[in-house]
Amino acid sequence: MKKLHIVILLLIAAGIAVLLSFMNDLTTYDTVASAKAKEGKFVHLIAKLDKAQPVEYDPLKNPNYMKFTAMDTLGNSTPVVYFNTKPTDFEMSERLVLKGTMRANVFECKEILMKCPSKYKDEMVPAEKSLSSNP
Numbered sequence: 001m002k003k004l005h006i007v008i009l010l011l012i013a014a015g016i017a018v019l020l021s022f023m024n025d026l027t028t029y030d031t032v033a034s035a036k037a038k039e040g041k042f043v044h045l046i047a048k049l050d051k052a053q054p055v056e057y058d059p060l061k062n063p064n065y066m067k068f069t070a071m072d073t074l075g076n077s078t079p080v081v082y083f084n085t086k087p088t089d090f091e092m093s094e095r096l097v098l099k100g101t102m103r104a105n106v107f108e109c110k111e112i113l114m115k116c117p118s119k120y121k122d123e124m125v126p127a128e129k130s131l132s133s134n135p
Helices: 003-025 032-037 121-133
Strands: 042-049 066-071 077-082 095-103 106-115
Touching: 032 042, 032 077
Parallel strands: 077 106
Antiparallel strands: 042 066, 042 095, 066 077, 095 106
């Protein structure tokens, strides 16, 4: 074999190794049931705040501890523990993306991404009406 062929084969092998290493880091969006099935693995849990259950957060006692209940779109719920400060307007969020791991039926959250209601929703209705009334 020529040296060029050996170099090309080594580059292809290195490319395959890099792709395989990235596949282990891929995460998907999960429900509560699938997160429980993947206990101990890092997942992104799509849910919303269960407003029927209390949010436990006392900044004077421990500002880096919050516990609440999250419910997915299928109606399954799980307790969530978040070891950080409570996000602003947390109770107003429409949807949560919780990044963390499930351990002993409790979701240990590392990061919370919130989808908050848009302040422009109500303002767009009059604007749309004025645009449609102009000829």
